[in-house]
Amino acid sequence: MDLQHTMGLYSTLLVMALLLSGTTATVKRRAHFNDTADLPCQFTNPQNISLSELVVFWQDQEKLVLYEQYLGKEKPDNVDAKYVSRTSFDRENWVLHLHRVQIKDQGLYQCFIHHKRPKGLVHIHQKNCDLSVFANFSQPEIKQISNMTGRSDINLTCSSIRGYPEPKEMYFLYKTENATTKPGVFMEKSQDNGTELYNVSISLSFLVPHETNNVSLICVLQPEPPETELHSEPFSIGPKPIDSPRTDRNHILQIAGFTLLSLVIVCWAVLLLKKLIRLMREKQQPDRSHEGHECETIRVEEEESQKTEERVEGQAPERSDEEHSAL
Numbered sequence: 001m002d003l004q005h006t007m008g009l010y011s012t013l014l015v016m017a018l019l020l021s022g023t024t025a026t027v028k029r030r031a032h033f034n035d036t037a038d039l040p041c042q043f044t045n046p047q048n049i050s051l052s053e054l055v056v057f058w059q060d061q062e063k064l065v066l067y068e069q070y071l072g073k074e075k076p077d078n079v080d081a082k083y084v085s086r087t088s089f090d091r092e093n094w095v096l097h098l099h100r101v102q103i104k105d106q107g108l109y110q111c112f113i114h115h116k117r118p119k120g121l122v123h124i125h126q127k128n129c130d131l132s133v134f135a136n137f138s139q140p141e142i143k144q145i146s147n148m149t150g151r152s153d154i155n156l157t158c159s160s161i162r163g164y165p166e167p168k169e170m171y172f173l174y175k176t177e178n179a180t181t182k183p184g185v186f187m188e189k190s191q192d193n194g195t196e197l198y199n200v201s202i203s204l205s206f207l208v209p210h211e212t213n214n215v216s217l218i219c220v221l222q223p224e225p226p227e228t229e230l231h232s233e234p235f236s237i238g239p240k241p242i243d244s245p246r247t248d249r250n251h252i253l254q255i256a257g258f259t260l261l262s263l264v265i266v267c268w269a270v271l272l273l274k275k276l277i278r279l280m281r282e283k284q285q286p287d288r289s290h291e292g293h294e295c296e297t298i299r300v301e302e303e304e305s306q307k308t309e310e311r312v313e314g315q316a317p318e319r320s321d322e323e324h325s326a327l
Ligand SMILES: *[C@@H]1O[C@H](CO)[C@@H](O)[C@H](O)[C@H]1NC(C)=O
Pocket: 034, 195
């Protein structure tokens, strides 16, 4: 009888110890900055105890109370100021929602459940939850910093803002026609005092590539896993113009064109003069001499056709008058 009782008590204690050790294992939760974090209590309520017989509360690692249910009623008295109106209790699933999560909310949370019995409150359940908070960095953005005068360097910075935690790595990929390189850079970071979010940036300065080199860069941000890599839009730099620039060639072409035109006009004038002289001679003696061809290289269509006409109807004296009036 006595032995049985002792054994019974012993086994009950053992079971309780096992239950407690099993339930106090810490669960991990992640939440995005300014979103809602779930702090689970993972209470299965095997005896289907009514909430009106329970005291349920969550506290943070500084033992500040986030929320309390006291025998079926919310009890705000013990709730710390920083958690007022930031929580809601999901009584179906025994989860506490913590809203507008801040970076400083990271840490350990504990949920306790006590059962009110005639002899007093009995601790029946506990769950620890480790909360980490992250914030997605913005898409990295490459910008060109205005030149220092007289230098043909290109100066780029890439920045990404309002993320957490500090990223694992940030770098440029420098792509030429044949190769991709990863120049060494130093990541600058600044942290906001209030939100604790990071802004990060890297910069790179290099010479404008030569004519054969097209260059494009992308900026990569690798946040702490499990977050995925972020890539900037590519930034392309065309090849540097050749040293004897096109404007020079254009100038040469302009001069050449102008010279050609002048030559044509001069030739035209010479021909006209010659024709005039010839015509005057023809009026005196119908016998024609062959005309000169100084300007043969420049073929002026009108002149050409006139000549052929002359050859075909060469002997007709009326033609001379027509030609004369046409001129
Ligand atoms: C947090 O979210 C609210 C809307 O849910 C928004 O108004 C506020 O600007 C956000 N705060 C920050 C710091 O992003």
